[in-house]
Amino acid sequence: MTTHPAHEPRSEQYNAKGNAYQVKTFGAGTGGIDENSEAVEWLRAVSQGFHGPEPSKESLEKDLVWLNGEGVRLRAVYSQDPVPRAALGDERPVATYCSWNSSLTLGADIQLPAWLVSEVTVRPTHARRGILRRMMTADLTEAHDAGFPIAALTASEATIYGRFGFGAGTFNTSVAVAAESGLKLKAPSVGRVEMADNQAVAQLAPHVFEEFHKLTPGSLTRTSKWWDYVSGQFDWHTGKADPEIRTAVHYDENERADGYVSYKFVRGNGFKGTLDVVDLVSPSAQVRIALWEYLCGLDLVTEVRHPNAQMEDPLMWGMVDMADYEVRKRYERLWLRILDPVAALSARPYRSHRKVTVSLVDSLGFADGLYTIDTTGDQPVVERVGDRPRTDDDAAGKSMPRVELPDGADVAMNIDALGSLYLGAVKASTLYYAGLIKVRDLAALDDLQSLMSTSDHPYCISPF
Numbered sequence: 001m002t003t004h005p006a007h008e009p010r011s012e013q014y015n016a017k018g019n020a021y022q023v024k025t026f027g028a029g030t031g032g033i034d035e036n037s038e039a040v041e042w043l044r045a046v047s048q049g050f051h052g053p054e055p056s057k058e059s060l061e062k063d064l065v066w067l068n069g070e071g072v073r074l075r076a077v078y079s080q081d082p083v084p085r086a087a088l089g090d091e092r093p094v095a096t097y098c099s100w101n102s103s104l105t106l107g108a109d110i111q112l113p114a115w116l117v118s119e120v121t122v123r124p125t126h127a128r129r130g131i132l133r134r135m136m137t138a139d140l141t142e143a144h145d146a147g148f149p150i151a152a153l154t155a156s157e158a159t160i161y162g163r164f165g166f167g168a169g170t171f172n173t174s175v176a177v178a179a180e181s182g183l184k185l186k187a188p189s190v191g192r193v194e195m196a197d198n199q200a201v202a203q204l205a206p207h208v209f210e211e212f213h214k215l216t217p218g219s220l221t222r223t224s225k226w227w228d229y230v231s232g233q234f235d236w237h238t239g240k241a242d243p244e245i246r247t248a249v250h251y252d253e254n255e256r257a258d259g260y261v262s263y264k265f266v267r268g269n270g271f272k273g274t275l276d277v278v279d280l281v282s283p284s285a286q287v288r289i290a291l292w293e294y295l296c297g298l299d300l301v302t303e304v305r306h307p308n309a310q311m312e313d314p315l316m317w318g319m320v321d322m323a324d325y326e327v328r329k330r331y332e333r334l335w336l337r338i339l340d341p342v343a344a345l346s347a348r349p350y351r352s353h354r355k356v357t358v359s360l361v362d363s364l365g366f367a368d369g370l371y372t373i374d375t376t377g378d379q380p381v382v383e384r385v386g387d388r389p390r391t392d393d394d395a396a397g398k399s400m401p402r403v404e405l406p407d408g409a410d411v412a413m414n415i416d417a418l419g420s421l422y423l424g425a426v427k428a429s430t431l432y433y434a435g436l437i438k439v440r441d442l443a444a445l446d447d448l449q450s451l452m453s454t455s456d457h458p459y460c461i462s463p464f
């Protein structure tokens with residue numbers, strides 16, 4: 001077995017609330033199941049933590065390939081206390097966590113290195129003993145020390161990650177579009193769509209996605225496991241191929257493939273049913289509309305549902321009857337954690353010329369301090385200009401200390417609020433009205449709002 005060069009296996013012992021634990025950090029090697037027993041037990045624990053099935057052999061083998069390929073850093077916590085008869089053995093971690101390197105798109109052809117966190121589980125019998133806090137603090141410290149300006153995750157519950165400095169940074173919607181009589185559009189659609197061969201789409205999809213990723217603010221890179229999944233070659237939940245998935249490809253006027261969709265038909269009573277979109281990808285909103293037109297035009301389809309649609313969807317505005325576009329749910333897709341405000345804020349595009357001094361409160365310390373963002377010149381200049389005065393909450397070690405506006409600052413906020421403003425998912429005034437931003441006066445709020453506003457809503461289509 002060859003371990004990924006990104007990993008030096010590490011291990012430490014500690015006690016929490018009278019229980020003995022061992023924390024290990026390691027990677028998946030190039031070998032298969034027999035050579036990767038720790039990673040295999042880690043994968044089993046993850047599936048158990050999210051109430052998934054026992055992973056099949058094939059699923060474990062495939063997971064080991066992507067864990068190794070992406071250089072995923074695995075963390076596992078093991079109980080060191082005696083195991084009672086019939087309980088899970090001590091080789092099965094009681095907690096899991098992992099992270100890997102990606103990039104986040106901030107604007108057309110502007111990418112920022114991003115540290116992705118996933119597969120966080122703590123066995124309920126070991127919960128609320130600070131295991132998550134310990135793993136998260138160690139991992140974010142590693143990310144910060146390695147120079148990553150931002151970390152990101154997709155959360156199971158919106159209440160967990162604010163205390164670690166993550167703010168909801170992009171939103172998606174789950175939508176249903178009536179399809180009984182096709183999709184009537186106000187403007188003619190572009191190009192043409194053909195039903196496709198799933199295996200060919202598995203080859204094509206990474207290239208189409210790459211174009212989407214290059215141009216779309218909020219996009220993160222995808223791991224290699226996506227392409228088998230979206231083309232029906234392998235479903236990680238069932239551990240086998242999914243023959244119900246169908247695919248179609250969009251072509252421009254030069255026969256160049258510039259978009260694809262994969263979908264499943266869900267039969268109702270009789271022959272009719274609904275279509276569920278699995279993946280719908282193109283860098284062009286017009287091509288995405290053309291793919292919707294194809295789906296809604298399929299015979300026997302009463303409704304097309306997409307769980308990963310964009311917040312302000314051009315499709316709805318392009319429809320003759322926008323009431324046929326129903327938003328069933330709106331949810332936070334990406335949670336963003338700024339680790340280095342100077343690097344993160346220097347990299348993003350700005351549309352207005354302002355200068356604002358921001359006080360950032362960060363209980364983990366990475367981003368805490370006073371910063372100036374100055375876009376009045378040719379290039380944005382972001383500098384750390386000083387420390388933030390300590391408060392009683394800081395002294396008490398609160399994970400979400402109260403935000404105060406110190407002398408010399410125009411605005412003040414917790415670091416999670418900056419994560420929400422970063423890609424323009426929310427206006428600064430909305431967070432101010434929610435009591436999450438303190439301002440010197442309304443002119444300072446207006447400056448912050450102009451500074452952070454973006455031309456498009458961010459759109460991430462790659463949950464992880």
Ligand SMILES: CC(=O)SCCNC(=O)CCNC(=O)[C@H](O)C(C)(C)COP(=O)(O)OP(=O)(O)OC[C@H]1O[C@@H](n2cnc3c(N)ncnc32)[C@H](O)[C@@H]1OP(=O)(O)O
Nearest residue numbers: 118119120121122127128129130131132133153156159399
């Ligand atoms: C990125 C992802 O992978 S998202 C998936 C998260 N995982 C899951 O939802 C699986 C089921 N749940 C679990 O495995 C666990 O309950 C976890 C991971 C959510 C929490 O793990 P624990 O070890 O119990 O958390 P820990 O004891 O370290 O608590 C850390 C802090 O989070 C808080 N917290 C923990 N769980 C929750 C929760 N579900 N909702 C709100 N707050 C929570 C604690 O109160 C504590 O706050 P404090 O430090 O400010 O006092």
